[in-house]
Amino acid sequence: MPRQYLKKAPLSAASDASETHATVRTILEEIEAGGDAKALEYARRFDRYEGSVLMSEQEIEAACAQVPAKLRRDIDLAHDNVRRFAELQKSTLTEAEIELSPGYVTGQKVIPVATAGCYVPGGRYSHVASAIMTVTTARVAGCSHVTACSPPRPGQGIAPAIVYAAQLCGADRILAMGGVQGVAAMTFGLFGLPPAHILAGPGNQFVAEAKRILFGRVGIDMIAGPTDSLVLADTGADAEVVATDLVSQAEHGYNSPVWLVTDDRALAERVIARVPELIEDLPQPNRDNAAAAWRDYAEVVLCDTREEMAACSDEYAPEHLTVQAADPDWWLGRLRCYGSLFLGEETTVTYGDKASGPNHVLPTSGAARYTGGLSVHKFMKVVTWQRASREASRAVAEASARISRLEGMEGHARAADIRLAKYFPGRNFDLSCDE
Ligand SMILES: NC(=O)C1=CN([C@@H]2O[C@H](COP(=O)(O)OP(=O)(O)OC[C@H]3O[C@@H](n4cnc5c(N)ncnc54)[C@H](O)[C@@H]3O)[C@@H](O)[C@H]2O)C=CC1
Ligand SMILES: O=C(O)[C@@H](O)CS(=O)(=O)O
Ligand SMILES: [Zn+2]
Numbered sequence: 001m002p003r004q005y006l007k008k009a010p011l012s013a014a015s016d017a018s019e020t021h022a023t024v025r026t027i028l029e030e031i032e033a034g035g036d037a038k039a040l041e042y043a044r045r046f047d048r049y050e051g052s053v054l055m056s057e058q059e060i061e062a063a064c065a066q067v068p069a070k071l072r073r074d075i076d077l078a079h080d081n082v083r084r085f086a087e088l089q090k091s092t093l094t095e096a097e098i099e100l101s102p103g104y105v106t107g108q109k110v111i112p113v114a115t116a117g118c119y120v121p122g123g124r125y126s127h128v129a130s131a132i133m134t135v136t137t138a139r140v141a142g143c144s145h146v147t148a149c150s151p152p153r154p155g156q157g158i159a160p161a162i163v164y165a166a167q168l169c170g171a172d173r174i175l176a177m178g179g180v181q182g183v184a185a186m187t188f189g190l191f192g193l194p195p196a197h198i199l200a201g202p203g204n205q206f207v208a209e210a211k212r213i214l215f216g217r218v219g220i221d222m223i224a225g226p227t228d229s230l231v232l233a234d235t236g237a238d239a240e241v242v243a244t245d246l247v248s249q250a251e252h253g254y255n256s257p258v259w260l261v262t263d264d265r266a267l268a269e270r271v272i273a274r275v276p277e278l279i280e281d282l283p284q285p286n287r288d289n290a291a292a293a294w295r296d297y298a299e300v301v302l303c304d305t306r307e308e309m310a311a312c313s314d315e316y317a318p319e320h321l322t323v324q325a326a327d328p329d330w331w332l333g334r335l336r337c338y339g340s341l342f343l344g345e346e347t348t349v350t351y352g353d354k355a356s357g358p359n360h361v362l363p364t365s366g367a368a369r370y371t372g373g374l375s376v377h378k379f380m381k382v383v384t385w386q387r388a389s390r391e392a393s394r395a396v397a398e399a400s401a402r403i404s405r406l407e408g409m410e411g412h413a414r415a416a417d418i419r420l421a422k423y424f425p426g427r428n429f430d431l432s433c434d435e
């Protein structure tokens with residue numbers, strides 16, 4: 001039986017891409033030309049915010065004081081888990097050297113990116129966990145300056161819990177500015193900030209597009225736009241848990257796809273019936289977000305075998321991938337494209353999103369085909385070096401001179417020739433590329 005769509009989505013991540021691109025490009029160009037004043041104008045227009053943008057120490061302290069002690073403890077726990085996971089990842093990236101031939105030594109060195117700009121989304125929800133994920137990771141990597149930037153609420157500024165998380169995790173500066181103007185401020189070094197050498201963090205389609213356009217003049221972690229999630233479920237899965245998990249991620253926004261891939265028609269039908277009821281039970285604006293996401297972006301696919309389910313999942317290349325099926329080790333070995341994998345009913349995307357440790361800033365819209373999520377490695381440059389004795393350089397010089405001539409690059413060849421002549425006076429070398 002071929003793959004069957006029990007629910008097919010009318011829209012996909014690409015649906016409004018060209019309109020978003022044009023809007024974002026114009027805003028970036030205007031802010032680059034107009035500087036701080038233009039960025040402030042956009043903050044007024046999009047976020048109806050007139051307050052100060054670069055938070056002072058007193059403003060940060062006052063915001064932190066508003067965060068209840070219980071919530072601080074939860075943020076502390078999440079920070080501790082994310083930090084320790086980031087430290088583990090850092091330990092896997094080591095400096096190394098190898099003597100490729102006697103006297104010719106080559107190596108790799110790891111250097112943190114100097115300045116990081118961390119975007120913390122805050123339009124619809126207060127993404128406290130995103131502040132933890134980005135700022136902590138940049139700090140563990142060893143960046144020397146970290147800016148956290150997040151949208152202010154009219155008349156209030158950044159949500160206090162985001163400010164608490166950003167300062168706990170080690171942000172040097174906190175900028176109350178959202179969307180494209182926030183990304184532009186960190187990249188162009190507005191408001192006295194050092195220009196970011198890398199931008200990290202998730203955001204809506206405007207934020208993701210700004211990072212994509214700016215990539216090149218500044219590094220980016222990845223395209224981490226509207227959240228998407230896929231659940232792989234077999235006959236043994238609990239339909240109520242599957243439906244709840246799908247709704248949990250559809251609430252992100254009207255354009256957050258959720259997908260179910262299963263080999264059990266009855267399970268799929270129970271989930272399709274239950275999801276709208278669970279959505280109806282959500283508070284606003286979550287209900288409208290999830291209802292639109294389910295209507296326009298969600299898909300339910302029926303497959304014959306678990307191999308076909310895995311192949312289907314790899315084609316979606318979801319940001320979050322949950323397996324509620326027998327034999328988790330088989331899935332761990334087989335699956336190839338995902339941002340983060342949640343094996344078994346006992347874990348769930350919510351844990352990874354908020355507190356369990358592995359980073360929640362993850363590739364969306366199929367980017368998991370070519371990259372994983374945010375890690376210390378995104379904030380670190382793996383650079384190489386080499387050093388040689390005169391004797392050791394001889395074989396490489398001869399080969400390089402001949403390869404250069406073969407390529408027609410006489411200038412390159414002569415940089416090798418001059419060394420051979422200097423280090424081995426009176427010796428003859430055949431440095432032509434002819435037979
Ligand atoms: N991929 C990942 O790892 C994660 C992704 N997310 C995603 O982050 C996003 C958060 O989105 P939001 O709540 O909107 O917060 P946001 O902070 O990303 O965006 C809010 C900003 O969007 C700008 N904006 C709004 N309407 C605009 C318009 N018409 N033109 C230009 N700019 C406009 C405003 O300046 C505002 O400050 C969601 O899509 C969510 O799924 C959240 C967490 C993790
Ligand atoms: O896309 C994501 O990673 C989000 O789901 C994370 S959070 O729910 O916004 O914390
Ligand atoms: Zn989430």
